[in-house]
Amino acid sequence: MSGSDTPPSRPPRVDGRRLRSERTKQLIIEAYLALAQENSPQVPTAAEIAHRAGYSVRSVFERFPDIRTLQVAATDYALVQVAALAPARDSHGDRATRIRTQVETRGQSCERWLPLWRSLVANQGDSPELKQRIVLSRERVVARLEFMYAPELATLSDVERRHLLIVLESLTDVESWARMREFFGLSFEEACLAWRQAIDRLLPPAPTT
Amino acid sequence: MIIEAYLTLLRESPQIPTAATIAERAGYSVRSVFERFPDLHALRVAATDYAFTQGTAQAVARDFSGDRLTRLKSHVETRSWICEQWLPLWRALNANQGDSSELKSRINLIRQAILKRIELMYEAELATLGATERLQTLIAIESLIDFESWARMREFSGMSIEEAREVWVKSIDRLLPPTPVS
Numbered sequence: 188m189s190g191s192d193t194p195p196s197r198p199p200r201v202d203g204r205r206l207r208s209e210r211t212k213q214l215i216i217e218a219y220l221a222l223a224q225e226n227s228p229q230v231p232t233a234a235e236i237a238h239r240a241g242y243s244v245r246s247v248f249e250r251f252p253d254i255r256t257l258q259v260a261a262t263d264y265a266l267v268q269v270a271a272l273a274p275a276r277d278s279h280g281d282r283a284t285r286i287r288t289q290v291e292t293r294g295q296s297c298e299r300w301l302p303l304w305r306s307l308v309a310n311q312g313d314s315p316e317l318k319q320r321i322v323l324s325r326e327r328v329v330a331r332l333e334f335m336y337a338p339e340l341a342t343l344s345d346v347e348r349r350h351l352l353i354v355l356e357s358l359t360d361v362e363s364w365a366r367m368r369e370f371f372g373l374s375f376e377e378a379c380l381a382w383r384q385a386i387d388r389l390l391p392p393a394p395t396t
Numbered sequence: 397m398i399i400e401a402y403l404t405l406l407r408e409s410p411q412i413p414t415a416a417t418i419a420e421r422a423g424y425s426v427r428s429v430f431e432r433f434p435d436l437h438a439l440r441v442a443a444t445d446y447a448f449t450q451g452t453a454q455a456v457a458r459d460f461s462g463d464r465l466t467r468l469k470s471h472v473e474t475r476s477w478i479c480e481q482w483l484p485l486w487r488a489l490n491a492n493q494g495d496s497s498e499l500k501s502r503i504n505l506i507r508q509a510i511l512k513r514i515e516l517m518y519e520a521e522l523a524t525l526g527a528t529e530r531l532q533t534l535i536a537i538e539s540l541i542d543f544e545s546w547a548r549m550r551e552f553s554g555m556s557i558e559e560a561r562e563v564w565v566k567s568i569d570r571l572l573p574p575t576p577v578s
Contacts, residue, residue, distance in 0.1 A: 350563045363539040363542070384529070389567060
């Protein structure tokens with residue numbers, strides 16, 4: 188340290204009550220997500236959430252004025268989790284590697300988040316906040332597609348590129364994944380293979396460098 | 397009249413209609429509604445059956461012996477028309493299926509009908525594929541022409557019907573193998 192006259196700076200004071208309150212909020216959100224996942228698409232009741240989190244119903248409503256606010260907070264938390272658990276990999280790989288990686292990552296996300304996604308879509312109602320999160324989630328999928336298939340998409344006109352992204356987003360939708368698994372009875376690997384082949388056919392040839 | 401009132405209300409608003417709004421729209425009392433249908437679930441099942449019959453009549457397969465482009469255009473035109481007409485009911489059906497085996501079996505029936513139509517329209521191309529590849533192609537086309545895929549093009553991306561159809565035609569064309577030379 189320098190020998191100046193200025194007093195050493197104190198570490199910022201930790202507000203224990205605030206920390207505990209944040210921790211409670213966090214546990215309530217996690218309880219909501221666990222129940223929404225288990226009982227999708229039914230929205231858990233305040234009593235169920237409180238019971239699962241180990242708090243009183245009053246504690247829930249002290250942190251969230253209503254269930255809709257809790258739903259929005261839980262959706263934001265889940266979106267952060269989705270992004271954290273699905274980092275982009277192999278974006279500079281060859282075409283087959285990029286397709287395989289993108290499909291595997293997307294398949295894992297769909298597998299993990301399907302019940303929650305269904306609950307979100309079924310219960311969005313007239314909520315602009317939830318609708319905005321659904322749009323945001325789709326935009327992120329499109330952004331990932333743009334990133335992973337940048338070399339192929341760069342060969343297309345703006346309109347063709349936009350159209351192809353819409354098609355790829357539809358193809359790799361959560362419900363499209365669910366149909367392969369639930370309706371057609373495909374294994375995870377078989378479902379990935381179906382997407383890989385379809386994406387490969389839909390993408391234009393990669394430019395030769 | 398009650399079924400038609402239910403379907404009209406669904407087209408007007410994504411909210412699931414109540415017995416009172418259905419009765420009011422049909423011009424009957426709530427009691428009359430429940431005299432014909434023991435509960436709203438029974439009305440939903442009846443409305444789905446009615447819509448399925450209507451949809452089947454409206455979506456008669458045409459041009460299935462035509463050349464590739466004719467078949468693509470005909471299939472997409474019919475399918476998009478169905479999506480445009482029946483999307484609100486499809487959404488309500490999915491939202492209300494819950495644990496209802498009757499509604500789940502209708503959803504399966506509709507999906508089977510969509511798959512059968514794809515098989516009929518692209519029989520020539522699909523016949524050139526092995527069983528696994530054929531199934532993968534069917535799955536990809538079925539995903540592509542799903543109700544919600546149409547809704548995204550129209551509602552989320554703001555495309556016209558013509559533009560959205562063009563996207564489907566081009567994409568199915570890419571997903572299909574070459575047409576065998578006869």
